[in-house]
């Protein structure tokens with residue numbers, strides 16, 4: 001649950017700074033100007049977009065190549081320091097939140113597009129490349145990269161990979177994991193290994209499938225081969241308003257039940273519409289709920305499915321159906337949707353972004369439950385979400401200046417996750433578990449489930465060098481083989497010490 | 500309630516390696532108990548579903564017991580409106596599809612031997628058919644799994660909602676694992692609506708190069724084929740492109756492809772609805788017909804017609820009644836035939852592998868006579884990530900008792 005607009009917390013400083021030996025080693029690998037250890041810089045990197053959590057890293061390193069990343073990891077290892085990878089820092093679950101005294105490895109300098117192969121429909125990029133820049137590069141050729149998180153103009157491909165990020169158009173096209181063909185990984189001991197391939201069905205376990213969504217816990221990704229798609233011939237969009245989220249939820253079920261696979265189908269409730277209007281100046285009416293939907297594909301298919309979907313919207317109680325008159329108006333509608341998180345800042349001093357999943361058919365019921373909770377607690381909740389796959393994003397509004405309100409907002413956001421679980425859903429659909437939701441993992445998974453996942457993590461990183469303390473609710477050692485720590489010679493001679 | 504171990508018969512052997520006992524649990528509880536019992540005795544175990552792809556992989560390097568999953572035959576939860584289904588591993592794919600068809604839905608996987616192949620087996624072997632072009636492979640459709648680890652621990656991963664990033668992705672780890680990391684007990688899949696209609700444009704006689712050209716032209720024209728298959732025999736190559744969806748879109752796409760064919764001067768035939776069944780039956784027959792050799796070939800998609808043509812030219816020399824199926828949009832295909840003489844085939848496989856490697860590709864033997872297996876690695880060169888495969892094996896099956904030696908790298 002993130003609070004992009006929450007008050008800055010006090011940032012704890014690590015008990016001991018990173019030793020001069022480590023700083024010198026890192027400087028010799030990436031160049032001293034790319035090793036940041038002054039207080040100002042360390043504060044800058046103390047949080048991701050989950051600003052309620054902040055920890056100063058021991059040092060920030062900005063490598064420029066796979067080889068540099070590997071050397072950096074080796075130094076961190078020999079000094080016994082944890083390593084936290086970081087992309088653009090837009091994560092909403094504290095995935096890139098520093099661990100006290102860690103080496104924070106920022107990938108923002110690695111942003112080259114290395115190779116484009118249109119005939120085979122893939123593109124090889126460095127992890128710091130911004131999501132939208134992938135599509136921009138191939139747009140002139142009529143291709144695009146499908147996963148489109150709302151943060152796509154700032155978030156990195158490496159972060160997308162680590163979080164298995166989704167977006168509005170993932171309903172039809174799938175998530176990051178369905179669009180990654182291969183990745184280069186630096187593991188805990190600095191080994192560089194390629195997982196997957198642009199050629200399908202390499203023998204062995206689907207380690208690439210495990211890597212995607214592993215939240216920076218198994219290594220640092222330094223290269224990614226992405227699947228790219230030919231643009232669909234036509235896209236048809238409509239915006240429909242409803243008296244309440246009940247009718248809108250029913251409409252979603254009817255459309256999907258009719259055999260249509262929309263490219264995207266997004267829902268906003270009254271409060272979210274109000275916020276989007278305040279932020280963009282869109283002339284949307286004041287209604288209980290709205291749906292924004294795209295269908296795409298070959299022209300005749302898109303025409304047919306959009307007509308059919310509009311009919312279904314009318315039949316399920318739409319008050320009004322608007323079709324954008326041109327591409328500009330269409331983009332404006334989508335801007336209204338994509339800016340909805342930030343827009344909530346217009347109607348509330350602070351808010352938390354929650355991310356939970358329920359079966360699509362439970363949308364109306366769950367929103368009603370959330371609304372009851374919201375009334376009981378006296379806190380407003382705005383809903384703007386990926387309705388097609390039941391991925392809710394309740395925004396819990398609060399005022400941090402009122403004593404205790406932030407805690408109550410946190411508690412309410414937590415209750416929402418429990419509602420999702422009671423309906424057979426998940427505690428996160430795209431923002432990840434990170435530092436934020438680790439405590440809830442035990443409510444979704446059994447001890448045996450978590451043990452099995454921990455074993456998988458340990459197979460990649462037996463020392464838990466990467467992102468320790470994230471995802472898993474309780475610390476666990478890797479089997480009966482605790483971290484194989486061997487002191488560095490410099491350390492033995494008293495030049496360095498462990499933090 | 501102890502699960503009875505039954506004495507094995509010669510029919511229980513896997514690639515000629517006989518177990519001493521078999522288990523036929525009737526529920527997941529019984530299966531878990533059997534696995535515990537086997538663990539207690541330190542026995543080496545393999546799981547068998549419909550037995551359709553048992554020849555995939557190397558023979559087990561040790562085998563004491565076989566556990567048949569066919570008794571795990573229940574559909575546990577089917578939510579048509581949420582388009583998800585949870586089934587036990589032993590449910591045959593065709594039986595599941597029949598059930599889903601009642602709600603105008605499908606699991607978008609169409610591998611061969613659907614009558615016998617169980618969903619657990621389909622996951623464990625990463626089996627697929629022509630639909631993969633549009634809907635992806637098992638990894639793109641599996642959203643949850645319950646597995647029983649080597650020590651009998653039951654664990655689940657994923658869930659029953661389509662979108663979910665909580666925890667490590669255990670479902671994907673099971674795909675293609677051949678049961679070497681644990682018993683796949685139940686699987687949850689996302690489902691798709693059945694298409695309203697379909698139409699296939701058939702190219703009865705094309706060259707491999709023309710088949711490749713056709714695929715590129717389709718992308719250029721923004722056509723979205725649901726399936727493309729090329730059937731190779733000694734008489735030549737025929738290609739079928741299928742469009743699926745609502746009537747209007749299907750009609751428009753098949754007409755456009757027909758005009759592209761005219762422009763390229765490629766004779767083509769439009770086969771609407773069930774009139775295309777003949778072609779797709781020939782396709783399935785080509786994949787299912789008994790053959791002592793079956794090899795999967797893979798390369799970059801755009802190069803696959805050329806790569807397949809080269810592999811075909813080499814392999815057919817060493818095969819009787821050779822045939823092949825290529826999915827040019829995927830870069831994957833299968834070559835099959837009977838083996839008159841093992842020595843010639845061993846050489847041919849090595850040459851075909853070298854030819855494919857030039858296209859970044861590889862060849863995996865799905866079936867081969869014992870003499871051939873003895874002289875050539877069924878998986879080919881082990882990928883760089885094999886050390887991670889080994890560590891995963893160590894982590895989940897520390898005593899190496901499950902499907903031992905079947906996987907790449909001797910795992």
Ligand SMILES: Cc1cc2nc3c(=O)[nH]c(=O)nc-3n(C[C@H](O)[C@H](O)[C@H](O)COP(=O)(O)OP(=O)(O)OC[C@H]3O[C@@H](n4cnc5c(N)ncnc54)[C@H](O)[C@@H]3O)c2cc1C
Pocket residue numbers: 048049084085086087088089090091092094095096107127148149150151154155156157158159160161162163164165166167168215216217219220221222341342430431467
């Ligand atoms: C306004 C807003 C809207 C958003 N909308 C969406 C949305 O629609 N859908 C969605 O899915 N998310 C959304 N997000 C969340 C966020 O943008 C995504 O999770 C994104 O993928 C994070 O990318 P990043 O580069 O900022 O990664 P960071 O936040 O820097 O890191 C995220 C995780 O990735 C790891 N990591 C980063 N790079 C690497 C690497 N190279 N190797 C290994 N691990 C690495 C980090 O350790 C961390 O665990 C939104 C966020 C904001 C602020």
